[in-house]
Amino acid sequence: MSIWEAVAIFVAGTAAGTINTIVGSGTLITFPVLLATGLPPVTATVSNALGLIPGSISGAIAYRAELAGQRRRILRLGLAALVGGLGGAMLLTLLPPTAFETIVPVLVTLALVLVVLQPRISAAVQRRRERRGTGAPRSDGGPLLLTTLLAASVYGGYFTAAQGIVYLSLMGILIDDSLQRINAAKNVLAAIVNSVAALFFLFVAHFDWTAVLLIAVGSAIGGQIGARIGLRLSPVVLRTFIVLVGTAAVVQLVLR
Template identity: 40%
Template structure:
């Protein structure tokens, strides 16, 4: 890649880190950018996953006050995310790249549509929000396993999926948003190890994009309650659907 291409990747990674902390869906911007810069779809996916890993850590730091008293839950959910993320990332590397090329346009479209309906789900969760003290439902663990497996395989809009699942299961939206960052970080850490050893990673892109993602994730978490998410969400949804349509033409 040229110096200009690397600068573009770093700038988009910064924006993606902010988006992941505020609304989720940052991969829907960084992944197609890397494809447009010349990476293959699988290489763009694994590079995107590793480059955004520091951004999830930044989000965790930004939400650290929300984790008070949640050590047991973080350990249980984190173990589930570890297993799910491993399964998804191994599946990506052990299936033909042609299969990923076929499924990724569908995943991008579904992730974009899920992001579009997130406000409806959020309002529904908020109407039933309680103060805690409930035991985590058993179905939540299986759903988190499937969600983090998806995150290991592709990961676009994983934060949106996690917020929806955790919000429904815990009935505490603020906590769900904070736990989303922690579980995304666990899943991203798994992909960092698996893809870093066996995946076709463009490490030059990672070197410039990862620090930008870290800064973006931290800033996004700090200002998540101040920036209106609706215009950002509409942009990501529209962009994601355009990307999906473009990827369908490449199949």
């Protein structure tokens, strides 16, 4: 690996850590850079997953004030994230890369539509609850969120790209809370998925330690930068940023 390739990976890791903390899809920055350095796709995926762990943890810590009162929610959803992330990591070692590539753009597009429509859908769901006399939504999203988040975590353990966008869309609709607090929960769940997948990869997959370390340092720095930016964004601006990033992710996934 040349010095310029190392610099490119570090910069990509910083950018990925920043964007992952705000919304997600940082893998769409690091993954192509790793491929450009000559790493095979699976090795690049594994190295990327390992390297992004510090960024996920860094972002979650920076959002700690927004996590107040979410312990029960995080514990419940975190278990689903852990199981799903491990399942996705196992699938990466068993299935051909094309298995998920076809459905990923469709999944991300659907998530973006849900992000855009989330205020209207949430309002409609709340009005329906009021008419039926069922009261406020469950603080943890209920069985539907647990099931859908488990599926999203399987995908996250497999590839991770746009995983955060999917989380935000699901929790934004099924949980009655601010987008910033939901984003804080998303960062913790992403950290869980990345960590359990990486632990699995340490024992069964090949990875490049140099790439891992470069992304790790960069993403840790980026996590702090992303939190500083993300916490200052209004819900409308944050939602717009999510859609813009997600759209770019879909285009890249389709053209890749």
